Amino acid sequence: MNKKTSFKNDYSEGVYPLLLDALSKTNDEQLEGYGLDKYSVQAKMIIQEKLNINNCDIHFLVGGTQTNRVFIKASLKSYESVISSESGHINVHEAGAIEDVGHKINFVKSENGKITPSDIEMIVKSHTDEHMVKPALVYISNSTELGTIYTLSEIEDIYRCCRNNGLLLYMDGARLAQALSSPFCDYKLSDIHGFFDGYYIGGTKNGLFAGEALVINNENLKKDFRYYIKQAGGLLAKGRLLGVQFYEIFRSDLYFDLAKNAVDKALALAEKLSGLGIRFKCRPETNQIFPIFSNELIKYLYEYFDFYIWESMDRDFSVARIVTSWATTEKHVDNFFTKVKGYLDEKGRQSCW
């Protein structure tokens, strides 16, 4: 019934077909449960090999909120807090999961979704004794909730700041593939891997049915980690569902190819929109872009497309969020651009902010 193309998010489609084939091919085999099956084991090996990372533990969990929640719970003492950008997923869109496991989030304002060493130090310095929480872990998302990515030097600086202040560093990689596939990215995963006590390599938003690969580097956090996952209800009985998908997507370059398609399509659209005079909340860097449209234009576009309004700019203009995925085609991009162009041609550029 709904024929509108959706740019609402990167999990509207199902699974990338090749992964479905892999699930189908292995379906008859009797395998160990709870992530101890051979595909899960092999997937962990191949991830380390492919990404040139090692000495880490990897666990497959079902979704991002669960992964953030379990890792942060396992990492912190009850009086310790998390430092995050105000827009951080854990601070806004996880229904208080971090507080539910007992921790305050000390957030900092940020225009582009990123935090800086000076943000971190300001938080640390203002927490001085046992009447306050004690900041203990820095949470970043990369790419961020605003589609931006951290540069190598930014990550290095945050890492050093964390080490100097005795803070753990954790990366929410729900869209890590998209960050790494951005033309603005100046590093490979192996370049930054060692900076994090833990992070996850997102699957759900890059073509899997479900699945996030949590990477743990910190030796103190490795021990007994499966207990935390089980206790949280995150240990899938048929762990093969995750193992087979991760194995398949990492045994070739598929993981990056899918992300690259998403990023390329978003940036192509961004460039076309820029050509029309459309401005953006932040520089388009990955598969989430935030053009500023007049509310009239948004109303018009809603006849043909689905997407979210991120925030209001003023009475007449709003920031839209346009998200592409592995399944977005050139045609989808052209259709969207054509509609915007057609509208502007008719209504004139006063529709640009």
Next chain:
Amino acid sequence: MNKKTSFKNDYSEGVYPLLLDALSKTNDEQLEGYGLDKYSVQAKMIIQEKLNINNCDIHFLVGGTQTNRVFIKASLKSYESVISSESGHINVHEAGAIEDVGHKINFVKSENGKITPSDIEMIVKSHTDEHMVKPALVYISNSTELGTIYTLSEIEDIYRCCRNNGLLLYMDGARLAQALSSPFCDYKLSDIHGFFDGYYIGGTKNGLFAGEALVINNENLKKDFRYYIKQAGGLLAKGRLLGVQFYEIFRSDLYFDLAKNAVDKALALAEKLSGLGIRFKCRPETNQIFPIFSNELIKYLYEYFDFYIWESMDRDFSVARIVTSWATTEKHVDNFFTKVKGYLDEKGRQSCW
């Protein structure tokens, strides 16, 4: 490499093929996330229709531990406790998930995994004031962890006991399909549905990749329930994965056909083993049976089959747990029986307890 047939559990195989086909057919569609897709919506309707239940809320969660944990957390105040059989899944095999959400489990000993009104009343009566926890919810599993099922009158009695004592009643239905498909079962789901404040209709152990359908009858518990799921990390972004499977398995009689195969195979094997003089820890009633084997016989069988030892009887004998599934065939049963018979024919009946 491992060619041994596994009777370890009912989640060793993948998904029932027809469900995989349904996932494949719907894969290209762009759908709403987080369980708001049309298949999830339709699946909830068809479950109510098929099972002749209504006025309830249904939520799809990923696994049993998560479902138990989320429901019990949402149901209880922090000082309230759960009454369970000692062998209850929440008491033994969920890594302390119920305590992690803050609740004591007051358990009662039970030979067959079932609890009775007098068990419940003993617990209630021994908790008298605010220095103790306050029992508030009765947890039963049906079928139980010992493969037994509750009769209609047993459930009615527990229900009345709960109402008289102001207790909620919850059923862990990880193997509810198998209970309902047992020849010993004297009710349909619709006969018992109304006795429970909540329960779940298990999918993972009956042919799905993953998925449990949590049914909520209690009006007080319906409100805002999705917040609890989201906060727990249990709201799957691609909720279609659960919705499509549940829709497919319930739009025909498949849900019961799969369970019936599992139960029939287990009971056929039990009957054959009984014929050899083998005794059981509990009466075989569903797809989990608990024959008592000599340790020597177990050692011999381990060359050909995988299964768990449930507990030790004495120096020479142990209780084995044999679990069948939708994928178990007559041939699997015959092979197992033949090996036992061959061994007993050679070694003699002193191998029977």
Next chain:
Amino acid sequence: MNKKTSFKNDYSEGVYPLLLDALSKTNDEQLEGYGLDKYSVQAKMIIQEKLNINNCDIHFLVGGTQTNRVFIKASLKSYESVISSESGHINVHEAGAIEDVGHKINFVKSENGKITPSDIEMIVKSHTDEHMVKPALVYISNSTELGTIYTLSEIEDIYRCCRNNGLLLYMDGARLAQALSSPFCDYKLSDIHGFFDGYYIGGTKNGLFAGEALVINNENLKKDFRYYIKQAGGLLAKGRLLGVQFYEIFRSDLYFDLAKNAVDKALALAEKLSGLGIRFKCRPETNQIFPIFSNELIKYLYEYFDFYIWESMDRDFSVARIVTSWATTEKHVDNFFTKVKGYLDEKGRQSCW
């Protein structure tokens, strides 16, 4: 050894001597434990009588953090959040106690420590679905952490806003006596009592050894409340310690007399300092005043007095926090004023901000 007069807080002295006498006189009696002793019972009656409040439940707890924590835990579902001023005690100085019991604090900026209906509505409106927490309780402190008090109409407006938005309203009354004793206060406790689902009448900061009287109006929150206190470790075995003190302080006007002394002394000092050209962060209204001193002046005053620096204004000036108590005398005030005056006379008014 330390002969400096302390203006650091209102809990530096011990107990008001008359309360000690009461403890002494009743010491030999054998009394019920856990707050069921006759003095605790009578104290609750006399509080209701004296304050002209009724239909409420009263519980005596040991300290403010405990009281806030227990009440808020008992009031909220796990996904519900608290709205507070950024400077709210629960948000800054309780070591994350509210998050430890699972709740996010959605705070609003405030110059004077107070929040407004529009603050509340902004928070409510920005929380739209189950991916976010759900604001459910408004926390105010009165007097605030900045020594200010709410007016009757401000409280009425907040109350109406809460009712319109389905929010509970809770008042941290650590310094409620001081608020009620302020010349700026335009209400009695009985005038505002009915606006709150719960609040506490602070004892620790008004002459008791320890003790806060938690008042619960909301019928839904009354039931089983002692379970929450016990579970939190807040049910004192010798509850008489609290009961006797509260009985003694409320059977006359002592509760208000003590607070009045504290407030009068602070405001007298504030007026004198104003006369010297000293400015304040907020209008002095109760027993906490926040004069802006030059850092040089602070250094000089530290030779004679103890007090905290609240925050830095710029390179040269800081906000000091001066707190008086039931034990503060005119002489203490004069000494402080004299030192400030002497310094300014010598150094000149460039020392004023």
Next chain:
Amino acid sequence: MNKKTSFKNDYSEGVYPLLLDALSKTNDEQLEGYGLDKYSVQAKMIIQEKLNINNCDIHFLVGGTQTNRVFIKASLKSYESVISSESGHINVHEAGAIEDVGHKINFVKSENGKITPSDIEMIVKSHTDEHMVKPALVYISNSTELGTIYTLSEIEDIYRCCRNNGLLLYMDGARLAQALSSPFCDYKLSDIHGFFDGYYIGGTKNGLFAGEALVINNENLKKDFRYYIKQAGGLLAKGRLLGVQFYEIFRSDLYFDLAKNAVDKALALAEKLSGLGIRFKCRPETNQIFPIFSNELIKYLYEYFDFYIWESMDRDFSVARIVTSWATTEKHVDNFFTKVKGYLDEKGRQSCW
């Protein structure tokens, strides 16, 4: 109004008068808050000196439930469990406080309230993987809830068992003074001090208004411990209340003198009752004794005394719990004995079990 002598517990009276004097004498001093006052500091030194213990951290908390709860929370990871006797205070009489902070209690049956290395090992061995909790801390109370005490060799054996199994060892010392003052005790505190990762030296049940001195030996648990206390609402603003009392009771032998009176009086009564043919649930060893009385006798005694019935033996007999304190006199003992004797003389020995 109530002239009956109470043997219900050891916290029916107020504070030991000398401690009240000490509070009175120091009352006017302005002191640091939150346990940083000089009396708290000196009290910690004098406890170490007097008890010949060292290298430990000491914190003063208000009550036993709070102390157990805070220490156990600080000690365990969320999936770790506590091993306790079934009658352990944490398992029965703390309203689920340990579960509230997230931990399962694996309890063992015990006739006399004590646990053994073989109990511990049985629990450890039955917890094998991440689907179950992981036992990590052994909780003992000494004296126990049944008035019994551990011998030196029993404690040594438990200690070794804990070390061998990687378990922490914690002692609830609510009545540690009474244990150490028992004629059956074969050790001093300094003999057993080193066996525990933590324990507390109880004050509330030995003459203080309130106060427990938590001793921490384990280096890993010392760091930041005040954060845990503050977060739990356990950091008393006027910490002097605890510091002064502990200082006073430990600067002489008062702590042991008070306990000795309680124990002597209970054992004297026990001996007298034995002489009348009265039997006991457990051997009387400290200030809690558990005589078995006929229900008729209990009814008769209730006219003159208050005490609790511990449990029912059969239709006609029950176990009573008689508790003495620092305030119990020879006359109290004689009165009780006389009434029992009078009753038995009249009714005959069929009243003995």
